[in-house]
Amino acid sequence: MNIYVIEDDNQQRKQIIHYLNECKHIFFDLKISTLSNHLTFMEEIPKLTINDNDVFFLDIDLMTTYTGIDLALEIRKYNAKCSIIFLTSLEDQAISVLNNNIFPLGYLIKNFKNPSETKQIIIEMIKKSQLTSKNFWRFKQDKVEFSSGSETLFFNARDICYIQSLKGFNGRVLVKTLTEETIIEAKIGKIKKQLQQEYMMTSLQSYIINLENIISIDRKNEQILFDGQQLLSIGAKSIDKVKKALRVYSDD
Template identity: 55%
Template sequence: MTTTTTIYVVEDDTLYREQIIHYIEHYHSNTFRYKLSPLDNHLLFMEEIPTLNISDNDIFFLDIDLKTRYSGIDLASQIRQINSKCNIIFMTSFEDKAVSIINSGIFPLGYLVKNPIDATEPKATIETVLMKVESLTKSAWRSDLDIITFVNGYESIYVNCKEVLYIESLKRLKNRVLIKTLTEESVIEGKIGKIKKTLEQPYLFLSLQSYIINLENITTINRKNGTITFTDDQDLFVGTRIIDKVKKGLQDYQYA
């Protein structure tokens, strides 16, 4: 599961903003896809906030002193009215701002203290912040019953079962399983029988030897062609015998 996270950088110093963006663009993650917001005018950002669709994973780098009629703290207060969980990092030249910000109920994830002497400090802070965001998100995933973790070699892959269309055992590749979701297609090491033992979601049909089918994401079943059509018009050919089992499983699930 790849999570897309939008990052906002609100900073009145153009060169410093470009430096922050450079470090973000060169940060690599296997699980998160970072997208920088095109909103770059700090003078208009307050007016833009009500129009934003802010997710819990989104990140705001806010300069406290914007040299305008409002501060980064004012922006953060408005952002918190829309989303209480998103990640806010304050950029400041003064370390003593922290207590007043916490007391105002904003509870930022961290602070980036501008250091004109050490140019590598922003890079280290940004990497720490992004790793912390990923760690907190993965902790939330682990407590979500719809999200399961696959170990693929040395890598952990998180999959939201609600987004799964089907999981298929690949006959030509020994101990390889295809996971097809609404947005991704992944091949991992493993056996489908062992995967079934880890799944408790009632909408996943586990009675087939080589497939796991998400009954919630089926849109049509064509017995004549032996195909199952899922959300977004994605087709899976399984043959008539399997079609009959899936139809029975879907009927039992709908009337359970």
């Protein structure tokens, strides 16, 4: 996830980057681009490889020949799915943006008097960005079927957050999806053999993790947040393994 911050006020840009750096322990793949010159960024856009999960913080009122809206329109020529967040001092600038069909993720009002509030807004925006990107990814179904006793159950593998073997219930696993949970009469080892998708992490003993559905990781509280606001409490050692798997998967 590449983050671009284009803001003509250097102090405000530094503040936003400071808040973003404080989020790095939550978003493992957050990378802040060194491209920041608002005077030349328009010329840089055609040279960029813009990914669907990239995020652009664009000041609307740039002190140059073009505005943040002009930059957003240029970005949209190369990627319709990346997230654009406008930086503005005025809350009534949204109409011109909507009329240009830019469809920004949101607006960050440049009032940094409450750092904790601003940081939380940025965290929520990045989570929303990841969620939006993953919703596009799920348009393509990836159906799998699991046998549970005499039943056959069907799932979209992309909707699965994690699968967990149930302690004290030999031969039963919990399948947690974006919207529901299902207990299956099966051993997790058998389920692992059925799930060959590259986004499914099957190396943990008692869990199968859908790497694509992870929104954030909180190592301090030993929790993984998935899309759909699904939380998994897991040990710190396992979290480290998940983070390593995420890095390898992202690099591929």
